Each structure stands twice: as C-alpha cells, then as structure tokens.
Amino acid sequence: MERLIIYGIDGPAARVAMEAERSGLFEIAAFVREGAASGEAFLDRPVLDAQAAKAAFPPRSAKAFAACDSRFLNQDRLSLYLAAKQAGYAIVSVVSPSAVVAPGVRLRENVFIDAGARVLDGANIGANVWLLANAIVNSRAKLGSSCWLDEGSSVGSEANLGKNCTLARHASIASGVSLPAWSLINRDVTVTVSPSATIFIDPLFPNEVVLRGSNPKS
Numbered sequence: 001m002e003r004l005i006i007y008g009i010d011g012p013a014a015r016v017a018m019e020a021e022r023s024g025l026f027e028i029a030a031f032v033r034e035g036a037a038s039g040e041a042f043l044d045r046p047v048l049d050a051q052a053a054k055a056a057f058p059p060r061s062a063k064a065f066a067a068c069d070s071r072f073l074n075q076d077r078l079s080l081y082l083a084a085k086q087a088g089y090a091i092v093s094v095v096s097p098s099a100v101v102a103p104g105v106r107l108r109e110n111v112f113i114d115a116g117a118r119v120l121d122g123a124n125i126g127a128n129v130w131l132l133a134n135a136i137v138n139s140r141a142k143l144g145s146s147c148w149l150d151e152g153s154s155v156g157s158e159a160n161l162g163k164n165c166t167l168a169r170h171a172s173i174a175s176g177v178s179l180p181a182w183s184l185i186n187r188d189v190t191v192t193v194s195p196s197a198t199i200f201i202d203p204l205f206p207n208e209v210v211l212r213g214s215n216p217k218s
Helices: 011-022 050-056 075-086
Strands: 002-007 026-032 045-048 063-066 199-201
Touching: 002 011, 002 075, 011 026, 026 050, 045 050, 063 075
Parallel strands: 002 026, 002 063, 026 045
Antiparallel strands: none
C-alpha cells in the first residue's frame, strides 16, 4: 500500500480519498492546501502547505494526486496537478473498485474514475481527466487532457473530446462526434453533430455559443 498526498481539500478530494482507500492500493497521508493553518485537518488527516507536505512526506516516500472540480474550465485542477509534479511527486490515477475499466484501456496520470463509471475497450483517457459516478466512455473514444464528465454523462464510440472539455450531468456526445477543445456542454442534451469550433451550451444562454476562429484540433 502506497502513501498518497492529495492536493486540494473539498468535496472532490473527499471523494478521491474514499475511493483510493477502498481500492486497497493507497493510504491517505495528508492533504495539501496553500495557506494551511497550523493543526488544520481534513478527514482526520493533516492539512499542510506544499513546503510542509514535502518535508513531512518526501517524494521518495509518497505519491500524489490533484483533486478539484471543473471550475474555471478545469484550470484550477490542472494548476494543482502541475504543482504536485513540480514538487517532484509521481502522480497516480485513482480508479474506484466499483468502476468498470476494460483491459487495455489507456489511462494517463491524475485520472479519477468514480464508482459506477464505465470505460470500454479501446478508449484512450488523457491526463487529469475525471469521470464521475455512472459516466460512460464507450469503445475507442478518446478524451483529451483535463476533461470532466459529470455524473451520468456519456461519450459515444469513437467520439473524440479535445482537451479541457466539460460535460454536465447526463450530457451526451454521440458516437463519432468530435468536440473541439475547451467546449462546455452544461445542459442535459445530446450533441449529435461535430461542431466546427469550440462550443458553449449553457442554461445562461438561450442558444449555443460558438467561438469563431477556434481550432477544433487543438
């Protein structure tokens, strides 16, 4: 069993901690938060700033994981992930023992696959991707780095999500659809046609918003 340092303290960090320990592969050693107060704790583990965490749990003695939600188009989570890497930690992925991941699926680092999620054969999951409870990634789909699939969302077979895409609860990407990088699908809808550029579908806007001139292949 490996000791695990989790960068971040909030609901996502608690979810990761639970599934990491349920897997039997990790023991949660501490949480990292900049500006942590002396004696601060979260889930009965110490909360330390980055410098104190590295002193107490050097990279040779622990692994790390960055936990944060999809705020700011997943950039807060990416910042924590990069901070952990820069501190010298090896970054792991955390897969719930209640998830189903087909043999041979490629998972890069800082991937979280929650309870009930399914990743089918031939899928390719980029770094810093999160799949929440009951999300589905179908056969041969590809998810770029720092994507977020909320609870019950799905990506069809051979679909392709560019980096930093976000799917809200129960949103769906149909088979074969390519979703450009930085797209946000923040409603319970199914995208059946590949957008020509980065797209935002959000309850705040009566119609979908397309960012002209964006590069769908980035």
